Amino acid sequence: xxxxxxxxxxxxxxxxxxxxxxxxxxxxxxxxxxxxxxxxxxxxxxxxxxxxxxxxxxxxxxxxxxxxxxxxxxxxxxxxxxxxxxxxxxxxxxxxxxxxxxxxxxxxxxxxxxxxxxxxxxxxxxxxxxxxxxxxxxxxxxxxxxxxxxxxxxxxxxxxxxxxxxxxxxxxxxxxxxxxxxxxxxxxxxxxxxxxxxxxxxxxxxxxxxxxxxxxxxxxxxxxxxxxxxxxxxxxxxxxxxxxxxxxxxxxxxxxxxxxxxxxxxxxxxxxxxxxxxxxxxxxxxxxxxxxxxxxxxxxxxxxxxxxxxxxxxxxxxxxxxxxxxxxxxxxxxxxxxxxxxxxxxxxxxxxxxxxxxxxxxxxxxxxxxxxxx
Ligand SMILES: Cc1ncc(COP(=O)(O)O)c(C=O)c1O
Numbered sequence: 001x002x003x004x005x006x007x008x009x010x011x012x013x014x015x016x017x018x019x020x021x022x023x024x025x026x027x028x029x030x031x032x033x034x035x036x037x038x039x040x041x042x043x044x045x046x047x048x049x050x051x052x053x054x055x056x057x058x059x060x061x062x063x064x065x066x067x068x069x070x071x072x073x074x075x076x077x078x079x080x081x082x083x084x085x086x087x088x089x090x091x092x093x094x095x096x097x098x099x100x101x102x103x104x105x106x107x108x109x110x111x112x113x114x115x116x117x118x119x120x121x122x123x124x125x126x127x128x129x130x131x132x133x134x135x136x137x138x139x140x141x142x143x144x145x146x147x148x149x150x151x152x153x154x155x156x157x158x159x160x161x162x163x164x165x166x167x168x169x170x171x172x173x174x175x176x177x178x179x180x181x182x183x184x185x186x187x188x189x190x191x192x193x194x195x196x197x198x199x200x201x202x203x204x205x206x207x208x209x210x211x212x213x214x215x216x217x218x219x220x221x222x223x224x225x226x227x228x229x230x231x232x233x234x235x236x237x238x239x240x241x242x243x244x245x246x247x248x249x250x251x252x253x254x255x256x257x258x259x260x261x262x263x264x265x266x267x268x269x270x271x272x273x274x275x276x277x278x279x280x281x282x283x284x285x286x287x288x289x290x291x292x293x294x295x296x297x298x299x300x301x302x303x304x305x306x307x308x309x310x311x312x313x314x315x316x317x318x319x320x321x322x323x324x325x326x327x328x329x330x331x332x333x334x335x336x337x338x339x340x341x342x343x344x345x346x347x348x349x350x351x352x353x354x355x356x357x358x359x360x361x362x363x364x365x366x367x368x369x370x371x372x373x374x
Pocket of ligand 1: 065066067068091092094095136162164165186187188198199200
């Protein structure tokens with residue numbers, strides 16, 4: 001048996017971010033316990049106001065996860081039974097789950113090699129088979145929303161943005177979450193804005209959608225014991241709203257630190273034969289939820305780094321169209337070559353606010369050493 005390796009560079013370390021708000025969070029939770037303000041508490045309304053403003057939207061509806069935010073956006077946005085929803089092949093499973101759970105039909109299209117986001121040309125080709133499109137701002141980089149907006153308008157598609165990985169990202173003068181009929185955010189603990197448990201939010205300008213989403217998140221009630229819709233228990237917890245309220249003012253600085261780390265990697269790792277750095281189209285200002293490089297043998301590179309105390313991640317080794325969960329959709333290997341290549345070759349390097357220069361140096365030195373030896 002080999003001795004366990006000491007981890008010098010974790011893939012992600014949430015401790016510095018959580019410590020930064022711990023004291024204030026504990027004070028507010030103590031008050032919440034005294035007040036008995038457990039569901040739809042005052043902190044929920046306060047967070048909704050602040051996050052709407054942050055997103056450049058009039059409304060925010062706090063919900064219990066990113067998946068709920070996506071699913072409720074579709075349900076409240078008027079998705080009809082079996083209607084097509086265009087989604088990218090490179091995403092987290094929740095994008096497809098949301099469509100299925102809302103009663104829609106996922107219409108999967110490949111991603112573009114330019115930004116790993118939904119391919120706009122293929123989206124236009126698929127538009128006839130759909131009434132919604134759900135672009136995902138993957139790894140913290142916005143999809144090409146100007147072009148997708150044009151396509152949506154031309155083909156009468158509603159856009160729901162999956163902004164779960166892209167709090168604060170910008171592209172071509174647009175902010176993530178500010179474009180579609182609605183946008184969904186996740187506050188899973190490791191997201192750019194993370195709760196201390198599960199949480200999510202919908203942002204939108206649309207009064208009708210917002211009123212319906214507010215009802216559906218709490219059993220479809222529009223007033224006490226009057227159920228207009230069949231809904232869910234999908235409220236944002238008051239405790240999580242407290243955490244998010246305390247963290248939101250720090251998000252810009254945390255995103256800046258992520259950008260600095262990404263810049264460090266880009267400088268130090270460019271030009272290595274066999275390593276492809278993340279793509280960043282002109283006009284795109286990503287928030288680097290993940291820093292995904294590509295190499296022909298990512299598992300081998302991951303093992304090499306692991307032996308040197310560096311953790312990495314794979315996002316995602318299985319494109320959604322090849323997941324057993326979605327087999328019934330009838331897609332096959334070879335259908336989406338760009339997404340499949342990304343799944344085969346992608347490796348996420350450590351990146352989080354508070355990552356130190358010695359840690360970044362260590363990763364870069366090890367990556368250089370690996371490619372020197374291959
Ligand atoms: C792209 C994307 N969509 C949806 C989700 C679902 O969010 P949650 O885990 O909060 O349900 C996530 C995150 O996990 C995600 O990365």
